[in-house]
Amino acid sequence: MESDRLLEMELMHRWSTRTYTGLYSMPADTPYFQTTIPHAALRRSYVMNSILAAAAVDLAVSAVEGPQAEKYYYMALKYGTQASAGFRTELENINEExxxxxxxxSALLAVWNYTMAGRHGSTLDRMHVIFDMFFGAATIAWTNPKWLTSVPSSSRDAIYLKPLTMDVVDANTLTALGYLATVSRQIHVRPIRTPIAMFNLEFETEGPLLASEAYRIPIAQLRYSFAEDAVDRIKGYVMSLITVGGPEFVAAVKAHEPMALFMLMYFGVLVNRSSSQETRWWLGTAGRDIVSEISDILENSPIARIPEGRLGMSWTREQVGLPPLADVGLGQSFCSLTEIESLFLT
Structure with a gap:
């Protein structure tokens, strides 16, 4: 039909001028998403449907509400469903091409899923989808990293960047990151066993472990993400926490393990900063919402009864425009280390 053809032309234009920027990290991504991916779409229907689905949900979000938004949401659902089916079929034959x-x-469909789910549920619940699918994308990359980095994109260019030092981070932020480290050395975490839904895999941590040991790598990655944010050379770098943290961290977040959620409040600060950029059209108020929702969950947890935990929670809240936590009342006291361990492990 002529109307369908015109709509698809509108969606392709939206993709090439704005939608693709939702995944932009470095300059090499512009020709990759504007040229390489559209060329691939001419030969692979799941790629074309993914592009159209993402562009449609981008337009739907921009329209906010009303008949126009509903039209785009309908098209996003239609193309996204077709894209997901084709994508899963293609996963059965991963090759160099x-x-x-x-x-x-995979990352694009994660964005599509997250944005479509925005009409229902909490931001934290929707983040579980992002975590599953971004970890799924990493699993694809691990099949053969050389194949991924042989194509001009940020995936290739990022590996040639010189690592930053934490000197680029301001003193206030370094102090706040210190709270994160201090809390991690005071609590233990229980074993977590949760499936990674997209790949039907299960992982279990050895425990109980001191949080500083269990989350040593994701804490380091989260700290480094603030350095990358300070110089703004890789946009959206904080999303690397998902893949670097690994399946155990993803499982802990989904299980609402308190230390993992505390870390996610810092993650939310960087997501909030990313959402201020027009390119991250799909994030909306996600960063602020993550911090707010987790703050409510942790308010009565042992973390809020550790001085540095409460300071860290207040700092993240202030960073996203929320008021700091109220001071601990006279009827409350902070936990001793023994009390903290018993609260986390019972």
């Missing part, structure tokens, strides 16, 4: 496409389309 399609790995980079599958990797980036």
């Amino acid at each position: 399609n790995l980079h496409i599958l990797y980036h389309i």
